[in-house]
Amino acid sequence: MQFFGIGIHVLIAVFFAIHVVRTGQNMYWLAILFMFPLLGSLVYGIAIYLPSTRIQYGAKKVISVAGKILDPNRELREAREAFNYxxxxxxxxxxxxxxxxAGQSQDSAxxxxxxxxxxFAGDPAIRLGAAQANFACQRYDACIDHLHTLRERTPNYAPEVVSxxxxxxxxxxxxxxxxxxxxxxxxxxxxxxxxxxxxxxxxIGIGDKETALRLKLDLDQTINRWNKHNIELNAVxxxxxxNAFSM
Known part of the structure; x- marks a missing residue:
């Protein structure tokens, strides 16, 4: 089959060549794709392209979730062992x-x-982590102090998260x-x-229903446009x- 006089296998090779450049694959793939467009596309599709698609992402996500269910404390255990060693x-x-x-906010803080x-006192990621940990264990003054420091020293670091x-x-x-x-x-x-x-x-928690419902209407319109992947990412x-609006 041809489109505009170009074989479809050539178009597929061009598609994969663009993928090579955009994803930073080894440039020898370009030579393979253009010297052997049919066979090269088949090999590239199986070896590189398919593993980078949502099929691979979904499989990794399932494995990750299963791992957390079977051994929920693995990361904490390994982190503790690494630090002790x-x-x-x-x-x-x-x-x-x-x-x-793991919910151990006191020790985390x-x-x-x-x-x-x-x-690493100047590392903004550490300070943000400290703020989050202090928030989790209800040390609100300490959390606010860390957030003020972040805004003063590194105003461009995760500004929305900080806000x-x-x-x-x-x-x-x-x-x-x-x-x-x-x-x-x-x-x-x-x-x-x-x-x-x-x-x-x-x-809604303080009883300001007018503001809450106005925002909820806007949120519902956004959620209605989401696909399954967006819903999963924002499940929490x-x-x-x-929970907030069911009370």
Whole structure:
């Protein structure tokens, strides 16, 4: 079969050649594809292209979920063993993150704070982790201090994450007016699904139904356009929204 005088196997080879360039594959694939368009496309499709598609992604996701179900403490156990064997700052960071993921926020906060006393004190990822850990164990003043430091020293580092965490922390600390101002700032500045969702959850929680329902309407319109993959990626937030509006 031909299109505009070009064999379909050549068009497939061109498609795969574009994939080679865009994904940074070895350039010898270009020679193979253009010297042997039919056989080269078959080999490239099986060896490179298919493993990078959603089929491979889905398989990896299933394996990852299964692994967490069968051995939910594996990452924490391995992180702890690595730190005990080699107590470097990098291993302590890994341990702190694993502790936070496992719900052990007190220990996580202690490890993050220890990391900030060493050579990585200026690392914004560590400071954000420390803020998240302190939020999780209800040390709101410490969390706010870390977030202020992030904004002062590294204002371009994860600004939306910092803003939403600041808003949630101010709300948890009972500073409702400051929290509303921060939620409004995040909504106007970023306008993301997370910004609207966090604001809506907070608003319904304090009884501001007008704001909550306005945001919920907008969120529902977005959700209705999502495919299954988007819904899976946002499952945690969707669960929080459902719980907040079912009360």
């Amino acid at each position: 080699t107590p470097t700052a990098q291993n302590q960071m890994r341990l702190a993150a694993a502790l936070l993921a 202690q490890n993050y704070e220890a990391c900030l006393q060493g050579p 939403l965490l600041m808003a949630r922390t101010l709300a948890a600390a009972g500073k409702e007016q400051d929290a509303r101002s921060e939620f409004e700032f995040a909504l106007q500045k970023y306008g993301s699904f997370d910004a609207r969702a966090e604001y809506a959850i907070w608003a 937030m969707l669960g929080r929204l459902k």
